[in-house]
Amino acid sequence: MDIIERIKQQVEGNPIVIFMKGTPQMPQCGFSARTTQALKAAGAEFAHVNVLADPEIFQNLPRYANWPTFPQVYINGELIGGCDITVDLFESGELHKMVAEAKNQQPKAAAH
Amino acid sequence: MTAARVEMIHQRLTAALAPEHLTIIDESHKHAGHAGAQSGGGHFAVTLVSKAFSGQGLLARHRMVYDALGSAMHTDIHALSIRAFTPDEFNPH
Numbered sequence: 001m002d003i004i005e006r007i008k009q010q011v012e013g014n015p016i017v018i019f020m021k022g023t024p025q026m027p028q029c030g031f032s033a034r035t036t037q038a039l040k041a042a043g044a045e046f047a048h049v050n051v052l053a054d055p056e057i058f059q060n061l062p063r064y065a066n067w068p069t070f071p072q073v074y075i076n077g078e079l080i081g082g083c084d085i086t087v088d089l090f091e092s093g094e095l096h097k098m099v100a101e102a103k104n105q106q107p108k109a110a111a112h
Numbered sequence: 113m114t115a116a117r118v119e120m121i122h123q124r125l126t127a128a129l130a131p132e133h134l135t136i137i138d139e140s141h142k143h144a145g146h147a148g149a150q151s152g153g154g155h156f157a158v159t160l161v162s163k164a165f166s167g168q169g170l171l172a173r174h175r176m177v178y179d180a181l182g183s184a185m186h187t188d189i190h191a192l193s194i195r196a197f198t199p200d201e202f203n204p205h
Contacts, residue, residue, distance in 0.1 A: 031191060066175065080171070081170060084174070085170045
């Protein structure tokens with residue numbers, strides 16, 4: 001499958017997905033660690049893609065999203081940002097709302 | 113090396129965004145030894161106050177900073193923490 005298609009499937013097939021270095025259980029980067037902590041604290045259930053284990057995604061995701069760094073968090077198919085923005089949204093209470101809304105919506109790509 | 117990078121970041125951000133306030137902190141030393149640091153790119157934290165951010169959301173502001181830094185995001189900068197404010201947000205009346 002085309003790499004861009006593969007990224008799209010992850011982004012659109014999960015209500016919330018984080019592309020990160022390492023895993024939520026064993027993050028390999030402080031920014032990825034802080035971002036997953038914010039998501040968890042906001043009550044999110046989320047999918048993750050370990051970009052260190054998938055060199056193709058590591059190389060192509062920045063181009064896909066026009067966003068040069070990791071982690072990247074997508075809610076309902078849209079990039080919300082990296083570590084700084086996710087933590088900002090958590091601190092302002094906005095992330096809780098976005099997470100709650102995502103739970104109520106099923107993205108089209110996930111419907112079989 | 114490090115001072116030259118900070119200077120380069122300063123020049124590019126100043127040219128593109130005309131910030132009223134700009135601080136750049138080199139945090140590379142905090143991350144020496146971790147996997148990402150081996151590529152040679154530095155870790156930096158920037159705080160900018162600029163009128164250019166007025167009416168822009170967080171995502172757009174970060175993209176403006178990334179765009180201003182351009183190719184350096186792929187070469188000299190491994191990680192960048194960004195705090196971007198408008199003058200009104202930075203000095204609330």
